Amino acid sequence: xxxxxxxxxxxxxxxxxxxxxxxxxxxxxxxxxxxxxxxxxxxxxxxxxxxxxxxxxxxxxxxxxxxxxxxxxxxxxxxxxxxxxxxxxxxxxxxxxxxxxxxxxxxxx
Amino acid sequence: xxxxxxxxxxxxxxxxxxxxxxxxxxxxxxxxxxxxxxxxxxxxxxxxxxxxxxxxxxxxxxxxxxxxxxxxxxxxxxxxxxxxxxxxxxxxxxxxxxxxxxxxxxxxxxxxxxxx
Numbered sequence: 001x002x003x004x005x006x007x008x009x010x011x012x013x014x015x016x017x018x019x020x021x022x023x024x025x026x027x028x029x030x031x032x033x034x035x036x037x038x039x040x041x042x043x044x045x046x047x048x049x050x051x052x053x054x055x056x057x058x059x060x061x062x063x064x065x066x067x068x069x070x071x072x073x074x075x076x077x078x079x080x081x082x083x084x085x086x087x088x089x090x091x092x093x094x095x096x097x098x099x100x101x102x103x104x105x106x107x108x109x
Numbered sequence: 110x111x112x113x114x115x116x117x118x119x120x121x122x123x124x125x126x127x128x129x130x131x132x133x134x135x136x137x138x139x140x141x142x143x144x145x146x147x148x149x150x151x152x153x154x155x156x157x158x159x160x161x162x163x164x165x166x167x168x169x170x171x172x173x174x175x176x177x178x179x180x181x182x183x184x185x186x187x188x189x190x191x192x193x194x195x196x197x198x199x200x201x202x203x204x205x206x207x208x209x210x211x212x213x214x215x216x217x218x219x220x221x222x223x224x225x
Contacts, residue, residue, distance in 0.1 A: 033213070042199060043152065045213035085150055096165055097142075097214065099152040 002026045002092050004100035011106045012078055020073045020086050020103045028093030032064050032071045037102070038084045046073070046086075075105070083107045112136050113217035115200050121223045122190055129186045130220045132200030140164075141183040142214065143175060144199040152199070158183055187222075195224045 004024045012018040022032065031050040035043040049055055049064035049071060061074040075082055085102040092098055113134045122128055134141060142165075143155040157165035158177040172188045183200060200217040 037150075042216035042218050043214075044216065048213065087152065094165070095157070096154050096167075098154075102150045102152075 002090065002098045004088055004090060004098065006086075006088055006100040006103045008101065009104040009106070011108060013108050014078055014080060016078050017074065017076050018078060018105065020075075020088075020105070022071050022073075022088035022100055024069050024071075024088070024090050024100075026069075026090050026092050026098070029066065029069075030091035030093070032062070033089045033091075033097070034060075034062055034073045035087045035089060035099075036084050037087065043087060078107050080107050080109065113200060113202055113215050115198075115217040115220050117220060118218060119221050119223075121225065123225055124190055124192060126190050127186065127188045128190060128222070129184055130198055130200075130222075132183045132185075132217055134181055134200075134202040134215070134217075136202055136204075136215060138202035138204050138215070139180055140203045140205060141177065141180070142201040142203075143183065143185050144201060144216075146197045146199060146219070148196070156183075156185075190222075190224045192224050195222055197221050 006022045033048045034046040036046050037043045047062035049062050054063045059076045064071040085104050087102045088100045089097045115132050140159045142157045144152050146152045155167050155169050156175040160180050161177045174186045177183045197219045199219045201214040203214045
């Protein structure tokens with residue numbers, strides 16, 4: 001079966017850097033994605049990694065190590081508006097996107 | 110010019126009723142999805158259609174019936190609603206088949222269903 005693990009919550013202060021980890025177990029691997037969801041809002045796509053290494057998009061970066069079945073989302077220069085839930089997701093061989101349970105990030109002033 | 114839209118945004122109804130949620134995307138995407146997000150924010154796929162053809166059908170009670178009249182629309186009809194159906198239902202779309210290179214999924218605003 002497929003499973004993903006990520007911390008349930010993380011707290012950080014404005015301006016800081018935070019890393020949200022995700023470990024996964026899947027039958028077949030087609031990439032690791034990250035989505036952001038604000039309270040009451042819809043999930044929005046942040047990043048995707050198919051190959052090992054770091055992908056940077058502005059203040060957000062995402063990393064993947066396929067040999068370790070591990071990835072992380074790195075958020076730099078945290079802002080209050082970054083307070084949200086962050087989900088890692090993997091695509092399985094059947095074509096489904098399997099989401100982790102989500103990490104609730106609270107950014108404090 | 111909303112990319113993925115859903116109606117209604119809120120739905121409050123009594124047990125035993127039948128209700129429908131509609132979804133439309135104007136992105137020209139081939140694949141559409143229904144997800145259920147429970148009170149703990151767990152997001153789980155229910156169905157997926159590619160060019161009007163059902164390609165993913167998770168273990169969902171057969172009270173739930175999706176329908177795709179064309180590739181821009183995907184509706185969800187729920188019969189005999191139960192308390193446990195209370196959740197947020199998200200429609201999403203993506204450019205291609207989910208099994209290919211990852212195509213980001215665009216989510217609609219969600220429909221918050223409350224069954225009393």
